[in-house]
Amino acid sequence: xxxxxxxxxxxxxxxxxxxxxxxxxxxxxxxxxxxxxxxxxxxxxxxxxxxxxxxxxxxxxxxxxxxxxxxxxxxxxxxxxxxxxxxxxxxxxxxxxxxxxxxxxxxxxxxxxxxxxxxxxxxxxxxxxxxxxxxxxxxxxxxxxxxxxxxxxxxxxxxxxxxxxxxxxxxxxxxxxxxxxxxxxxxxxxxxxxxxxxxxxxxxxxxxxxxxxxxxxxxxxxxxxxxxxxxxxxxxxxxxxxxxxxxxxxxxxxxxxxxxxxxxxxxxxxxxxxxxxxxxxxxxxxxxxxxxxxxxxxxxxxxxxxxxxxxxxxxxxxxxxxxxxxxxxxxxxxxxxxxxxxxxxxxxxxxxxxxxxxxxxxxxxxxxxxxxxxxxxxxxxxxxxxxxxxxxxxxxxxxxxxxxxxxxxxxxxxxxxxxxxxxxxxxxxxxxxxxxxxxxxxxxxxxxxxxxxxxxxxxxxxxxxxxxxxxxxxxxxxxxxxxxxxxxxxxxxxxxxxxxxxxxxxxxxxxxxxxxxxxxxxxxxxxxxxxxxxxxxxxxxxxxxxxxxxxxxxxxxxxxxxxxxxxxxxxxxxxxxxxxxxxxxxxxxxxxxxxxxxxxxxxxxxxxxxxxxxxxxxxxxxxxxxxxxxxxxxxxxxxxxxxxxxxxxxxxxxxxxxxxxxxxxxxxxxxxxxxxxxxxxxxxxxxxxxxxxxxxxxxxxxxxxxxxxxxxxxxxxxxxxxxxxxxxxxxxxxxxxxxxxxxxxxxxxxxxxxxxxxxxxxxxxxxxxxxxxxxxxxxxxxxxxxxxxxxxxxxxxxxxxxxxxxxxxxxxxxxxxxxxxxxxxxxxxxxxxxxxxxxxxxxxxxxxxxxxxxxxxxxxxxxxxxxxxxxxxxx
Ligand SMILES: Nc1ncnc2c1ncn2[C@@H]1O[C@H](COP(=O)(O)OP(=O)(O)OP(=O)(O)O)[C@@H](O)[C@H]1O
Numbered sequence: 062x063x064x065x066x067x068x069x070x071x072x073x074x075x076x077x078x079x080x081x082x083x084x085x086x087x088x089x090x091x092x093x094x095x096x097x098x099x100x101x102x103x104x105x106x107x108x109x110x111x112x113x114x115x116x117x118x119x120x121x122x123x124x125x126x127x128x129x130x131x132x133x134x135x136x137x138x139x140x141x142x143x144x145x146x147x148x149x150x151x152x153x154x155x156x157x158x159x160x161x162x163x164x165x166x167x168x169x170x171x172x173x174x175x176x177x178x179x180x181x182x183x184x185x186x187x188x189x190x191x192x193x194x195x196x197x198x199x200x201x202x203x204x205x206x207x208x209x210x211x212x213x214x215x216x217x218x219x220x221x222x223x224x225x226x227x228x229x230x231x232x233x234x235x236x237x238x239x240x241x242x243x244x245x246x247x248x249x250x251x252x253x254x255x256x257x258x259x260x261x262x263x264x265x266x267x268x269x270x271x272x273x274x275x276x277x278x279x280x281x282x283x284x285x286x287x288x289x290x291x292x293x294x295x296x297x298x299x300x301x302x303x304x305x306x307x308x309x310x311x312x313x314x315x316x317x318x319x320x321x322x323x324x325x326x327x328x329x330x331x332x333x334x335x336x337x338x339x340x341x342x343x344x345x346x347x348x349x350x351x352x353x354x355x356x357x358x359x360x361x362x363x364x365x366x367x368x369x370x371x372x373x374x375x376x377x378x379x380x381x382x383x384x385x386x387x388x389x390x391x392x393x394x395x396x397x398x399x400x401x402x403x404x405x406x407x408x409x410x411x412x413x414x415x416x417x418x419x420x421x422x423x424x425x426x427x428x429x430x431x432x433x434x435x436x437x438x439x440x441x442x443x444x445x446x447x448x449x450x451x452x453x454x455x456x457x458x459x460x461x462x463x464x465x466x467x468x469x470x471x472x473x474x475x476x477x478x479x480x481x482x483x484x485x486x487x488x489x490x491x492x493x494x495x496x497x498x499x500x501x502x503x504x505x506x507x508x509x510x511x512x513x514x515x516x517x518x519x520x521x522x523x524x525x526x527x528x529x530x531x532x533x534x535x536x537x538x539x540x541x542x543x544x545x546x547x548x549x550x551x552x553x554x555x556x557x558x559x560x561x562x563x564x565x566x567x568x569x570x571x572x573x574x575x576x577x578x579x580x581x582x583x584x585x586x587x588x589x590x591x592x593x594x595x596x597x598x599x600x601x602x603x604x605x606x607x608x609x610x611x612x613x614x615x616x617x618x619x620x621x622x623x624x625x626x627x628x629x630x631x632x633x634x635x636x637x638x639x640x641x642x643x644x645x646x647x648x649x650x651x652x653x654x655x656x657x658x659x660x661x662x663x664x665x666x667x668x669x670x671x672x673x674x675x676x677x678x679x680x681x682x683x684x685x686x687x688x689x690x691x692x693x694x695x696x697x698x699x700x701x702x703x704x705x706x707x708x709x710x711x712x713x714x715x716x717x718x719x720x721x722x723x724x725x726x727x728x729x730x731x732x733x734x735x736x737x738x739x740x741x742x743x744x745x746x747x748x749x750x751x752x753x754x755x756x757x758x759x760x761x762x763x764x765x766x767x768x769x770x771x772x773x774x775x776x777x778x779x780x781x782x783x784x785x786x787x788x789x790x791x792x793x794x795x796x797x798x799x800x801x802x803x804x805x806x807x808x809x810x811x812x813x814x815x816x817x818x819x820x821x822x823x824x825x826x827x828x829x830x831x832x833x834x835x836x837x838x839x840x841x842x843x844x845x846x847x848x849x850x851x852x853x854x855x856x857x858x859x860x861x862x863x864x865x866x867x868x869x870x871x872x873x874x875x876x877x878x879x880x881x882x883x884x885x886x887x888x889x890x891x892x893x894x895x896x897x898x899x900x901x902x903x904x905x906x907x908x909x910x911x912x913x914x915x916x917x918x919x920x921x922x923x924x925x926x927x928x929x930x931x932x933x934x935x936x
Contacts, residue, residue, distance in 0.1 A: 076141035080130055087130065088360075089382070091148065092122040098129070101147050107140045108132070121361030166293075166329070173326040174293050180322060181295065182284025185277045201281055206420045206451070208271045209410040210244050210264075212920060246279055247288050249407065250385065252919070259404040259919065261376060264389045266409030269452025269573070272389040275409060276342050279387075292385065293336035296320065300347035303368050304531055305566065312362040312371055312380060331362045335383035339375065344390035346530055346568075347372075350397050377402050391572075405919050411449045414439075420451065424458045434461045452573075453478075460485045474671045475698075476618020479577045484631045486551070487514075511633035513547040514578075515585065521569065521578035525612060526591060530572060534565035542567075551578070573611060580615035584625075585634045590616075590644070610664045618671035620644050645672065649680045652706075659687035659716060663699060666690075669709070670702040678709020687716040691743070694723035700731065707735045713766065714739040720771070721746035726753040736760045741769035745799070749775040751784070758788035767794055773825075774802040774882070779809030786812045793820045802828040802882070807835040810850070818849040825851045827860075828886060861899035868906055876914055876923050883911065883930040908934035 080087060091098060099116060102108040108116075112132050119125045133141050166174075188204040250259050266272050276297065282288040283295050296316055306315070312331070317324055330337060344350060349369040358379040359366040366374070374380035376388070376399055390398065400406075412420065418435050425431040438445055438457060448454045460481050472478045487510065520538050524530065532539045542548040551574065552567045569575035582588060591609065618624055620641040628634045648668050655662040669678060690703060707714065717732075717739050724747045729736070736742060737760060744757070754777065761767055770785075782805050789795045798813075798821055805826060813824060829852065831839065836852050867886075871879050886907070908931060915927035 076138050076145055077134065079145070080133065080141055084127075084130060087148070088123050088126045091126045091129075095122045095125045095129070098147065099125075102129070102144065105143055105147065107136070107143050107147075120363035123360045124364070127360075166333075170293075170326050170329050170333075173323060173330075176322055177294055177320070178284050178286060180284075180320070181280045181297070185281040185284060201277060204423050205274070205278060206412065206416045206423065208275055208451070209413060209416070210246070210275075211408050211410055212244055212405065244407065246275065246282070247290065249387070249405070250290055260378075260383070260385050261403050262385075262387045262405045262407060263395065263398060263400065263403045264387060264407045264409060265391065265395055266389075266411070269450045270409045270411045271451045272391075272409060273342055274451070276340055276387070276389060279340065290338065291336075292338040293333060294323075294330050295338045295340060297340050297342070300341065300343045300345075300350075301531060301566070301568070303341075303372070304346070304348045305564075306368045309365040310368055310371065311359065311365050312375070315368075315371060331381060334381040337381070337383075338385045338387065340387045340389075341372065342389045344388055344395075344398060348529075348531070353397050353399065373399060403917070412451055412454060413449075417445075417448045417454055420448075420454050421458065424455070425462070434458075437461070456482050473673055474618050476577075476580075476615050476621075476624060476671050479573075479615065480619070480624050480627055483514075483577075483581075484627070487547075487632060510547075513545055514632055514634065515582065516541050516545065517548060517551060518578040518582035518585070521575045522582035522588065525575055525579040525609075528608065530568050530575065532567045534567070539567060576612045577615050580612050580619050581628075581634070583612075583616055584619040584640070585628070585636050587637065587640075590647075613664065614667045614671050617644065617648060617668040621672045621674065623673065645674075645677055648672070649677065652681045653683040656681070656683035656686050656688065659689050659718070661689050661691070663690045663693075663702070666702040666706045667699075670705045675709050678706060679711065681706075681710045683712075685715040686710065686712055687718075688714065689716075689718040691718045691720040691722060693721070695719075695728070700728055704732070704735075707732075716741040716743070716769075718743045719747070720744065723747060724753070726750065726756060729753055729756045733760070736767075737764050738766065739764075740766050741771075742767070743769075743771035743799075745771045745773035745775060747775055749777055749781070751781060754781045754784055758784050761785065761788035761795060762791045765792060765794060767792075768796045769799075770795060770797070771799040772803070773799050775800075776803065776881075778804040779806055779812075782809040783812050786816060789813075789816055789821070795820055797821070797823040797825075799825045800829070801825055802886075805829040805831075807831050807839065810839060810852070813850075822849050823851075824849060827852060861903075864899055864903035868903065868910070871907065872910060876918055876920075876927065879911070879914060880923070880926055880930070883907075883927075904934055 095116075099108065099113050103110070103113055115132065116125050116128045119128045129144075133144055186201055188199045188201045249262055252259055264272055264275065279288075279290070280295060280297055283290070283292075297319075298315065302319070303315070313327060316327065323330060347353075347369075349367075352369050353373050355367075355370050355373045357366065357370055358374040358377070359371055360374065360379050362381070364380075371380065375384065375386060388398065388403075417438075418431075421431040421435045421438075422428060425434065438448060438461075448457060457478070460478070462485075472481055520532060520542065523538055524532060534540070534543070542552075548567070552569060569578070583590065619628070620636065622641075625636050625641065628636075648665065651665050652662070652669065655665055688703070688706075690699065695703075714735055717736070720743050724744055729744075733756065736756075739760075742757070742760075747753075749757075749772065757770070757772075761770075772785075777800070782800070782803075785798075789798075793816075803826075806829070810824075810826060810829075810831065813821060817824060831852050839850055839852050867882065871882055886904075911927050911931045911934060915924050915931055918924035918927060
């Protein structure tokens with residue numbers, strides 16, 4: 062490799078700049094032979110003994126090479142010239158210093174390896190549920206259910222709440238399962254032929270989907286010698302634990318914090334970095350997660366840095382470049398991960414129907430009972446949707462264990478389930494306390510119970526507002542919970558090792574549980590609503606979309622009449638009626654506002670749904686009902702909320718925006734009565750098959766008010782357009798048809814000729830299968846479309862804005878979706894793209910995006926297709 066450094070160059074006169082230029086690769090190349098190199102430099106009198114000492118004082122081989130380079134810079138051209146001639150010489154076996162890499166592992170190394178496996182096995186063999194009783198041992202292997210893992214790149218700007226995004230993602234994943242490749246835990250590091258090795262893996266998935274459990278599975282299999290994934294050692298770190306590090310630290314100390322048994326062999330373990338896997342769990346819980354864009358790195362295991370610097374240095378390969386890393390995170394935080402270095406993106410998609418059933422069997426350990434209760438859940442769409450998330454599956458099993466069915470207070474909304482969950486656990490808790498103290502039930506009842514719940518809820522609320530999920534025992538908000546047995550039912554506790562002793566650190570088992578308790582506090586006390594919910598929706602749209610989404614849904618559900626009554630009866634909590642009424646009025650005014658402006662409205666629809674009060678919907682009196690629910694795959698729960706709103710509100714639907722929602726035939730058919738009253742329907746960026754097109758055609762045939770239709774990027778061809786044009790001909794009310802990026806040919810467009818310019822005053826059909834000659838004839842006045850038909854890139858200003866919109870979308874889409882877009886946009890013939898026009902910049906930027914995606918892509922066939930397009934785009 063040193064040959065490469067100087068090959069083909071006349072080194073005289075440029076040696077100094079050469080070593081500056083090649084500094085990083087020199088460090089990589091020479092770290093394994095630094096000691097031998099020093100000897101040679103000494104013997105050639107380039108270095109003196111003091112220089113040598115200076116170098117040897119540096120911690121670790123990489124730092125030593127850097128020091129050599131620094132000293133050489135001071136010594137000037139001649140010294141550097143000699144140095145380069147030395148490094149160009151082939152390495153003699155004796156000079157190779159990567160000792161531990163080349164030598165067979167020592168006995169000590171192998172013994173520690175086995176011991177470490179035993180430690181990991183011991184630590185991972187029990188399943189720890191948040192409410193596991195002290196001393197209770199539930200075997201992990203008895204409870205573990207297979208998780209669906211898929212290779213996948215995820216958009217980095219997922220801001221929506223994970224739990225809710227989950228149902229949508231899950232369903233769309235299922236639909237597209239053929240396109241995605243399933244992987245199993247043992248395939249995480251496997252590579253397709255010829256692909257570069259997978260070293261850094263990012264595992265994402267929403268709250269409660271099983272990221273930590275997957276990590277536990279990897280550790281247990283490793284501990285049991287079942288699956289080593291090719292590693293000698295796995296080091297497990299959680300960000301919860303790393304949060305406790307509050308001063309500069311080095312990697313060695315971080316490893317030893319929880320693994321003192323590795324101390325003796327740690328040098329060898331770190332030297333064998335290609336046999337080492339480090340797992341970092343729960344990046345979203347890292348309190349410094351916004352600060353990982355560091356510019357200071359640590360390069361040696363003994364170098365000190367802030368904890369985020371050590372982490373980022375490992376991720377970017379500045380530190381232990383050959384070490385494999387698995388990083389888990391909820392999607393909300395991945396925008397802060399240096400994803401450029403990630404070799405593989407893995408998404409945990411949770412349970413499918415079979416796994417839910419398997420979970421029930423394992424949980425109830427009685428086949429008959431499990432089957433009976435599974436049937437109850439399967440018949441309840443909402444419940445079933447939630448069960449795809451293992452954590453919910455667990456919560457629902459807890460509820461069922463208590464009540465055996467959902468009869469009586471049948472849960473209809475997400476809040477209902479959480480309220481029942483709270484009640485179920487409180488009941489167990491009070492009964493157990495009564496049993497333990499030998500007293501009658503109610504020891505912790507009445508006031509005492511509601512006070513304890515409010516204490517917990519207070520903690521949840523204030524920490525949520527500060528976006529905190531970890532609470533130290535020394536915190537003044539935590540202190541009142543000391544000794545409260547209720548807290549241990551709902552809070553996770555861990556003991557943090559601190560220099561002066563230990564400290565307890567608490568968290569709710571899941572963020573959703575914290576959000577629920579926070580909403581209980583806000584509803585049941587005189588705490589004013591948080592500012593973001595107070596704001597007029599015109600100012601607060603953005604914030605309302607963010608981290609308080611689920612909190613506001615819970616708040617709405619808790620303030621509903623049925624839940625306030627239930628909580629009063631079961632928990633002794635009462636809420637101020639004025640507050641409930643104020644919240645309801647705010648919900649109505651938010652809905653009015655969002656409808657009139659056509660801003661994203663889904664969360665407010667869920668708030669309304671949570672209330673389950675038909676009269677509330679009737680109060681919505683927006684001047685125009687513009688419903689924008691675009692850009693995320695919608696789940697059955699979302700459709701429930703949309704339909705609920707549309708059924709409850711009177712008035713015609715001005716606009717329904719279902720762009721990029723994975724809308725299906727069933728969903729559109731279900732919405733049919735509302736579509737007949739809709740003026741503008743946007744269903745672009747969904748794969749629309751003929752059945753779905755038929756539903757739209759039916760609406761066109763029957764509706765007297767349907768004036769605008771958007772079906773861009775829906776993969777439709779002439780046949781589908783023919784069905785639509787026949788339907789338009791029936792009522793002749795459609796004015797605008799947007800159908801860019803499809804497979805329509807000139808023949809298809811000609812089917813619209815008698816419909817333009819009346820009723821169709823605008824047809825946008827760029828990026829379809831139309832040749833240049835056809836474009837000219839179609840655009841000619843008097844022909845098929847004339848002025849009302851746009852098939853070409855004529856108006857620069859309009860399409861420049863369009864291009865940047867498409868680019869933004871491409872940058873957050875999956876590789877598969879990117880390929881679909883590329884397939885369309887690369888059909889444009891180049892001579893129509895006038896030099897200097899917007900299209901050049903557009904294709905250049907698109908080319909860059911494709912190149913970076915191809916570099917990161919681990920699926921060979923997808924990568925090859927991306928590379929083909931890269932070639933096309935670099936004409
Ligand atoms: N594969 C599984 N088999 C059985 N139970 C599971 C499995 N995965 C998850 N669970 C259940 O779901 C709960 C939550 O899982 P886990 O803590 O791994 O989620 P997570 O994705 O790490 O969530 P968060 O993002 O909130 O940290 C577990 O405590 C367990 O009860």
